[in-house]
Amino acid sequence: MRRAILQTMGLGRGKGRPCRRNRCHEACCRERGEDVSLCDILPGASCRICRLHGHGPVRQRLLDLGFQPGREITVLRRAPLNDPIELRLGDSFIVLRRREAAHIEVSDA
Amino acid sequence: MPDSAPALIALAGQQNAGKSTIFNMLTGLTQHIANYPGVTVDKKSGSYVAHGRRFEVVDLPGAYSLAAFSLEERVARRFLLEERPDVVVNVIDATNLRRALPLTFQLLEMGFRVVVALNMMDAAERRGLEIDIAHLERRLCVEVVPVVGRSGKGEAELRAAIARAASAERVTPATLNYGPLEDEVAAIQAELAAEPRLQDFSARWLAVKLIEGDREAEALLADRLENPHGLLDRIYRARAGFEARQGLSAGDQVSSCRDTHAGAILAASVTDTRAGEVPVSERIDRVLLNRFAAPVFLLATVWVIYQFSIVEGSNLADATWPALAALRDLLASLLPDPGFLHDPQIRAMGLWIADAVLTLLNFVPIFLILFALIAILEDSGYMARIAFILDRILQRFGLHGQSTLPFILSGVFAGGCAVPGVMATKAIPDARARLATILTVPFMNCLAKIPLYTLLINIYFPDARGLMLFYLATITVIVALLVAKLLTSSVLRNEETAPFVMELPAYHLPKFSAVLHRSLSRTWLYVRKVATVVVAVAVVIYGLLLMPGLPSDRLESYESAAEAAIAQFYTDLEGNPLRQTVLDPAQLIALIELEGAYSAEREATDDPADRAALDAGIRAAHPEIAPFLLGGTTEAERSAQATLATLAQERSDLRRQMRRERLETSLLGSIGRGLEPVTRYADFDWKINITLLTSFAARENSVATLGVLYDQEDGQNLSLAERMGTQQAAEGRTAVSAVALMLFFALYPPCLATVIMIRVQTGSLKWMAFSIAFSTMLGLAVASAVFTSATALGLSGLQTMTAVYLLMLGLLLVVALPKPWLPQLRPRHVREAA
Numbered sequence: 001m002r003r004a005i006l007q008t009m010g011l012g013r014g015k016g017r018p019c020r021r022n023r024c025h026e027a028c029c030r031e032r033g034e035d036v037s038l039c040d041i042l043p044g045a046s047c048r049i050c051r052l053h054g055h056g057p058v059r060q061r062l063l064d065l066g067f068q069p070g071r072e073i074t075v076l077r078r079a080p081l082n083d084p085i086e087l088r089l090g091d092s093f094i095v096l097r098r099r100e101a102a103h104i105e106v107s108d109a
Numbered sequence: 110m111p112d113s114a115p116a117l118i119a120l121a122g123q124q125n126a127g128k129s130t131i132f133n134m135l136t137g138l139t140q141h142i143a144n145y146p147g148v149t150v151d152k153k154s155g156s157y158v159a160h161g162r163r164f165e166v167v168d169l170p171g172a173y174s175l176a177a178f179s180l181e182e183r184v185a186r187r188f189l190l191e192e193r194p195d196v197v198v199n200v201i202d203a204t205n206l207r208r209a210l211p212l213t214f215q216l217l218e219m220g221f222r223v224v225v226a227l228n229m230m231d232a233a234e235r236r237g238l239e240i241d242i243a244h245l246e247r248r249l250c251v252e253v254v255p256v257v258g259r260s261g262k263g264e265a266e267l268r269a270a271i272a273r274a275a276s277a278e279r280v281t282p283a284t285l286n287y288g289p290l291e292d293e294v295a296a297i298q299a300e301l302a303a304e305p306r307l308q309d310f311s312a313r314w315l316a317v318k319l320i321e322g323d324r325e326a327e328a329l330l331a332d333r334l335e336n337p338h339g340l341l342d343r344i345y346r347a348r349a350g351f352e353a354r355q356g357l358s359a360g361d362q363v364s365s366c367r368d369t370h371a372g373a374i375l376a377a378s379v380t381d382t383r384a385g386e387v388p389v390s391e392r393i394d395r396v397l398l399n400r401f402a403a404p405v406f407l408l409a410t411v412w413v414i415y416q417f418s419i420v421e422g423s424n425l426a427d428a429t430w431p432a433l434a435a436l437r438d439l440l441a442s443l444l445p446d447p448g449f450l451h452d453p454q455i456r457a458m459g460l461w462i463a464d465a466v467l468t469l470l471n472f473v474p475i476f477l478i479l480f481a482l483i484a485i486l487e488d489s490g491y492m493a494r495i496a497f498i499l500d501r502i503l504q505r506f507g508l509h510g511q512s513t514l515p516f517i518l519s520g521v522f523a524g525g526c527a528v529p530g531v532m533a534t535k536a537i538p539d540a541r542a543r544l545a546t547i548l549t550v551p552f553m554n555c556l557a558k559i560p561l562y563t564l565l566i567n568i569y570f571p572d573a574r575g576l577m578l579f580y581l582a583t584i585t586v587i588v589a590l591l592v593a594k595l596l597t598s599s600v601l602r603n604e605e606t607a608p609f610v611m612e613l614p615a616y617h618l619p620k621f622s623a624v625l626h627r628s629l630s631r632t633w634l635y636v637r638k639v640a641t642v643v644v645a646v647a648v649v650i651y652g653l654l655l656m657p658g659l660p661s662d663r664l665e666s667y668e669s670a671a672e673a674a675i676a677q678f679y680t681d682l683e684g685n686p687l688r689q690t691v692l693d694p695a696q697l698i699a700l701i702e703l704e705g706a707y708s709a710e711r712e713a714t715d716d717p718a719d720r721a722a723l724d725a726g727i728r729a730a731h732p733e734i735a736p737f738l739l740g741g742t743t744e745a746e747r748s749a750q751a752t753l754a755t756l757a758q759e760r761s762d763l764r765r766q767m768r769r770e771r772l773e774t775s776l777l778g779s780i781g782r783g784l785e786p787v788t789r790y791a792d793f794d795w796k797i798n799i800t801l802l803t804s805f806a807a808r809e810n811s812v813a814t815l816g817v818l819y820d821q822e823d824g825q826n827l828s829l830a831e832r833m834g835t836q837q838a839a840e841g842r843t844a845v846s847a848v849a850l851m852l853f854f855a856l857y858p859p860c861l862a863t864v865i866m867i868r869v870q871t872g873s874l875k876w877m878a879f880s881i882a883f884s885t886m887l888g889l890a891v892a893s894a895v896f897t898s899a900t901a902l903g904l905s906g907l908q909t910m911t912a913v914y915l916l917m918l919g920l921l922l923v924v925a926l927p928k929p930w931l932p933q934l935r936p937r938h939v940r941e942a943a
Contacts, residue, residue: 058610064174097500
C-alpha cells in the first residue's frame with residue numbers, strides 16, 4: 001500500500017531510471033538466470049559486487065570509494081522517501097542515490 | 110642548520126580524513142586562505158619553523174584519488190605536478206585505511222617523499238582496531254606517524270618525520286605490480302624514462318596514467334613532446350590489446366590492483382578486535398535515521414536551531430544594542446555639532462554610515478549562535494544525515510541534499526541571512542545544484558525583510574497577520590524550488606553535475622574550541638565583507654540622495670522660515686528671565702538637541718521612578734536651562750517650556766520638509782520617477798521605487814526610507830503605519846498593491862552584500878549580474894501580473910494572496926509529481942525499448 005502511494009507521488013521505485021535487471025552478461029550473475037542491481041536489494045540484505053556499469057566520474061568515484069568487484073556490501077536502510085539508500089562497505093557507510101546504485105550489478109553474497 | 114631554504118609541504122588526503130585539523134595543528138594561527146588560480150577552491154597555506162628550517166604548508170583539496178575527475182582532484186593533482194612539494198604528508202583516517210591506501214600508492218608512484226599521518230587513532234582504538242604501525246611502514250616504505258589531530262597527539266613526531274623526509278635523498282618511485290597489465294605498463298614506462306623531456310615526471314606514474322587513458326596525462330605528453338603520436342598510438346594499442354585479452358578495462362585493472370593491494374596490507378597490519386559488532390554510530394542511526402522517526406528528529410533539530418539562533422539570538426541582540434547605540438552617541442558627540450536647519454556634511458554622512466554599519470553589526474549575536482550550532486551539526490556528523498533525508502525532495506528540483514544547510518542559513522523560517530547561506534554552498538559537490546542553490550538562496554526571508562512585511566501587514570491585513578506571515582514564509586520556499594527547477598532545466602542545463610555519493614561519517618562529539626573557532630571565523634568573514642561593502646554603498650546612496658540639492662530659492666525660503674521661527678522664539682520669551690541663558694545661537698541649538706534626547710528617553714521609560722531620576726539628572730547637569738525642558742511652578746518657567754517645544758517642533762517640521770523635498774528632487778528620486786512607467790503595472794510609485802532601490806544596498810533601509818517619504822504633515826504624532834495607510838488610501842492604493850509589493854520584496858534581487866558573496870562563490874561576474882537581473886525581472890513580472898489580474902478580477906488583498914499561494918502550490922505539485930503521459934526522454938529507456 002505504501003509503495004503504491006509513493007509510486008503515485010513519483011517517489012517510488014518505478015520512476016526515472018528504473019533499477020531493472022538489464023545488461024549483465026557476466027557469468028557470476030547469469031547462473032541465477034537474472035541480473036540484480038544494487039538498488040533491488042532489500043534493506044538488511046548483503047550482496048557481492050559483480051561489476052560496475054556506466055562510465056566517467058560516477059564510476060570513478062564509486063571505484064575510489066571501494067566499490068570493487070568481489071567486495072561485499074550490506075544495504076542498511078532507505079531514506080524516508082525511499083531514495084537515497086545507505087550501504088555498508090567494509091568499515092565505511094556510504095549513501096548513494098538509487099540511480100547510481102542501479103549501475104552496480106550484484107549477486108548474492 | 111644544514112638547509113635553510115624553506116621546504117614546501119603539501120597535505121594530501123581524502124575528505125573527512127581530518128586534513129584541516131592536521132593543518133591547524135602544524136601551522137597554528139599563521140594560516141592564510143586564498144583561491145587556487147582560476148577556480149573557487151580554497152587554498153589554505155601556512156608555515157612553521159622547526160629543526161632550524163622553515164616549512165611552508167599547503168592544504169590540498171580533499172581528493173579520493175588523483176584521477177582528475179572532480180575539480181578538487183584536478184586542483185590537487187595540478188598543484189603536485191607544478192609545485193613539486195618537497196614532502197607530501199598523506200593524511201589518512203585510521204578507521205578507513207583500505208579506502209585511503211590507493212591514494213598513498215599514487216603519491217608514492219609519483220615519486221614524492223611521503224610521510225603518512227595516520228589520523229584519528231583515538232577513533233580507531235575506540236573502534237577496536239589494532240594497527241601494526243611497524244608493519245605498515247615496512248609495506249609502504251615510508252614513515253607512518255600515528256596522530257590524533259583533534260587533541261594534538263603525535264605533533265612532535267610528525268614534525269620530526271617531515272623534517273627527516275625533507276632532508277632525505279630523492280626517493281625512487283615505488284612500484285605496484287599491476288598483474289596482467291604489468292608488461293604493458295613496464296614497456297611504456299621504459300619508453301617514457303628514455304625521453305629526456307619527461308625527466309621531471311615519474312615515468313612509472315605517467316605510464317600508468319597513460320594506459321588508463323587519462324586525458325590530462327595525454328595532454329601533458331602532447332605538450333612536452335614534439336611528436337607524441339607514435340607513442341600515443343602504441344599506448345592505445347597496448348590498452349586495446351589488454352582489454353581484448355582480459356575483457357576488462359585498463360583503468361579498472363589499475364584500480365582493482367590498488368584495492369587488492371590495500372586489502373592485503375590491511376589484512377596483515379590491522380586486527381579488528383571487535384569484528385562483527387555493530388558500531389555505535391550505526392546503532393544511533395538505527396534510531397535517528399529510522400524511516401518514520403527521521404523526519405521528526407530533523408524537524409526537532411531545525412526547531413532547536415531556530416529557537417536558539419533566531420529567537421534567543423534576537424534577545425541577545427536586543428541586549429547588546431545599547432552598547433552599539435552608545436557607540437553611535439559617542440560618534441555623534443565627536444562629530445561637529447548640528448546646526449538649526451543644516452547639519453555639517455561630515456556629521457550627516459558620518460552618522461549615515463554609522464547607522465548602516467551598526468544595523469548590520471546588530472545581527473552579530475544571532476550569527477555567532479547560528480554558526481556555532483551549525484558547526485556542531487557539521488562536526489557531529491548529523492549534517493550529512495540531513496542531506497541523506499532530504500535529498501529525494503531537493504533532487505526533484507535540481508538541487509542537492511546538501512542544499513539544505515544554505516537554505517536554513519538564509520532563513521527558511523523567516524530569519525537568516527543569505528550571505529552565510531551563499532557561503533555555505535561551498536560544500537555542495539554538484540556544480541549545477543550548487544549554482545541553482547546560490548541563485549535561489551536569496552529568495553529566503555532574511556531577517557531584514559521582516560520589518561517591511563510587518564509594516565504592510567499591519568496597515569492592510571490587521572486581522573490576518575498570522576495567515577499572511579505564514580503565506581510569505583512558505584511561498585518563498587515554494588518559489589525557490591520552482592525557480593531552481595526552472596534554472597536547472599534551462600540556463601544551468603549544461604553545468605557539470607556530480608553523482609550523489611556521500612560518506613556518512615561516524616558521530617563525533619564536537620570539540621568546544623573547534624566550534625568556537627569556526628563560529629568566530631565565519632562571523633568575522635561576515636563582519637569584514639559586509640562592513641566594507643556597506644560603507645561603500647552607504648556613501649554612494651548618500652551622494653545620490655544629496656545631489657543635486659535644493660535650488661537656491663527653496664533654500665532661502667527654508668532659511669527665512671527658520672529665522673522667523675527663531676525670532677518668534679525670542680519674541681515670545683521677551684521679559685522672561687530665562688531668555689538670558691539662551692542668547693547665544695549655539696547654546697540654543699544645544700538646548701534643542703538636549704530637548705530631543707530628553708523627550709526620546711522619557712518616551713522610552715514607563716517607570717515613574719526612572720522618569721524622576723532622569724529629571725533629577727537634567728536638573729543637576731544643566732541647572733540654568735532645566736526649566737526649558739522640565740517646566741516648573743512659575744509662569745516664566747512654564748512659558749519657557751512651551752516656547753521651546755514649539756520651536757523644536759517647527760525645526761523638525763522644517764527639516765523633514767526639506768529632506769523630503771531634497772529626496773524628491775535628488776538623483777535617486779529622479780530614478781524612482783523614471784522607473785514609474787515600468788513599475789506602474791505593479792502599482793509602485795516613485796516612493797516605493799526609491800524604497801526598493803535603497804533596500805538593494807541593505808534591506809534594513811526599506812522601512813527607514815519609507816519613514817522619510819511618508820512623513821507627517823503638520824505636527825501629527827502618528828505611527829508610520831498610520832501615516833502610510835492614510836496617504837496611500839488617499840492615493841487610491843489598496844491591499845492588492847501591498848500584496849504586489851510584498852511579493853516583489855520576497856523575490857527581489859539579493860542585497861548588495863549577498864551579490865558580492867555570489868561573485869566570490871561563483872567566481873564569475875556573469876552569475877552575479879544574472880542573479881540581479883533575473884530576480885528583478887521575476888519579481889516585477891510576478892508583481893505586475895498579480896496586481897493587474899487581481900484588479901481586473903476585483904479581488905481583495907487576502908483573496909489575491911490566497912489565490913497566488915494556491916497557484917504556486919499547485920505549480921509546485923505539478924512539477925514535483927511524475928508525468929506518465931509525457932514520453933520518457935531518458936536515454937536508458939530508449940535503449941531498453943530497443
